[in-house]
Amino acid sequence: MPSLSEALHEFSAIVLTGGSSGIGKSFIELTWKLHPKAVICNLSRHKPEGLIGGITVHHFPCDLSQPQALSAVVPEVLGLLSREAPLGRVLLVNNSGFGGYGRFPDPGVGHHTEMIDVNVRAVVELTGRLLPLLRARGGCVLTVSSLAAFQPTPWTATYGATKAFLLSWSLALNEELRGTGVRALVVCPGPTGTNFFRRAGLLQGSVGSSLSQSADQVVLEAVRALGRGRSVAVTGWTNRLGAALAGLLPRVLAARLARIVLGRYRLKHVR
Template sequence: MLDATRQLAVVTGASTGIGLQLARQCAEHGFDLIIAANEPEIEKAAEELRIGSSSVETVQADLATIEGNEALFRKIGGRPVAALLANAGRGLGKAFLDQDFDDIRYVIDTNVTGTVYLVHKIGRDMRARGEGKILITGSIAGYMPGAYQAIYNGTKAFIDSFSYALREELKDSGVTVTCLMPGPTETEFFERADLMDTKVGTQAKDSPLDVAKDGFRAMMAGDGGVVSGWQNKMQAAIANVVPSETLAHQHTKMAKPGTAETKR
């Protein structure tokens, strides 16, 4: 059971990758944890995270659905959430018109609907208490039109914008909102998104541990956002001045099927 005297962090998408590393940062800094994902690997993650005096409880639920998010909310059981790390997300490669619409809908529901619903539920409780920290995983993908990843990049553009808007609304409430914006990171994301025949899927990527450390530090400091990695910072800065049509063309070179780099 969770210790009622310790602060509670809730981390979604925590079975692998950035989410697992974010949960590890929370555990190492003295939070009790509720971690959630839609796959049984969440139990293995919990075993890895039970370090020191941290308690870890799990929820295996589909966070693309209202029902899945309600299951997570029931697990919280009214306990004050000190930190919500909303990291659950899905990608989808290939051309938009070649994608199955059920897959398209699932990406939107995971990245946008489920995230917004959970932030709405927990954020209201934080505002009522006058304290809390929210970290939302966006992406530098939100800065550019994502040819051959049109739905994913579109959802991240929403999340990046939403995070900063919510931060402004809560600026005098005691609740801070931070947007973590990584670039390509070494996780299972690219395989799940069917991007392993692309340049972005096969090139060298950032460490999820480094990304998580950047995000956790920014959240604890109450920063508005952090782009993880200096190359990604450069790419985000360039995206602010380059025409959208040019950005979409550049993205094609990274994400179009058949652009995978040959490994020597």
């Protein structure tokens, strides 16, 4: 089995979304520790701040909820890669995403359509636009889905559906890509200690810390799965158990159970 360092050294360049906080920021920091020569490009609205050491990140300000954002930014990213990392395999990390909590359409239809734009449309568009480069040089498309992908998720219905899309899409893409030198890996974290819950309208710590992983733990497991050539990785053993159990239940029953479990977070709802 390749080490974490070997898994990352396979790539000369990494293009990721959402490196300004949480899982994406941890991904940048782990890459820098293990493979400091990798050229890292980040697409998010805010620049990654407070990174450890003197990490060089090429930041491309980009609001992925805006339909035109990628047509402007992708040529700039391709230009930078041709100058700074003209050879070698490329890792695309589709990580940007956010959730929302409440009875649909709370807190407003716009919140849901924006979520679909960032969590789904932008992933499909960015991958589609970068795939010719990945095919030419070899690479991998790592997409961050969620444990929420494995069953319908009442009270956060749109979020769960966007993540179910990513799980299905990435697994199918991986099969289409066989023999091309490009593969796809979908990573499904469970509750993780990041800004995610606050942005979703929940209090920090809504999910007990015993059930929660840190962003660093998620990234370590993601990179391990990358090295092992996996096509799907659910991070954390309790999450793997949850995903397996959800798969055994009839979907109607899984949805009903999820309504009860996720309904508890209403107590922690701050909106």
